Amino acid sequence: MSGTHSLDLRERVIEAWRQGKGKSVIARRFMLGYATVRRYIARFEASESVHARPHGGGAPRKVDATGEALLRQLVNEHPDATDEELARQYSQRAEDSISHATVNRVLHRMGLTRKNVTARRGGRQRGRRNADLEVRAGHAPGGGRRAGRGG
Template structure:
């Protein structure tokens, strides 16, 4: 997994640019890309420091989590609905989610979609 470069390095690179070095020259001097120098400079202008943002993690599950109540209601109303059918119903309601997104949603909430036949237990 990638790791953000240190704030110290970012600060030293931007100090070199402030002293008159071009982005490319500062990048070569410190062994980083010129694009990184540009991004760090924009970050410094925008938020006042060069602290890196969070890396990794889930950024998109909030969209499906916002529909938690709707999905639960659909599952209660039609307990034998398949994942494909659930996707179509949600799509008709204006919510488009992929199969994998629904599977991860089910796993997070402990929901199973396996249809088991109603047969007596074996001896």
């Protein structure tokens, strides 16, 4: 499915139909599917409108503001925890299970990114990945750039 067609195209389909053109002819002329033309005409006959229907909504967020506060607290308590560990801890405290992917999306939406800290000479131990929490300057919560992609 490619998305909604322009209002102008919808109006031209209805105008051609009003002029007596057949649905198959209209579909070929405007390079639309026959079922699409039929739907536009049916919608127009039912409501006298060719406007697209509003978006149906979607599922509510799994983690609300209270959940975000809990997740922020967990990250502050365990800054080196993986997403899987944070999801497990969140599930224990909130009595609602979430996936590691949800944890990652929520942290990104909150503007919290995790930075890998590499082992340095005389410094940290090698082995387990160590992640520190930071709020990157210039990255607003829910911004267009995703952590770890591009430059």
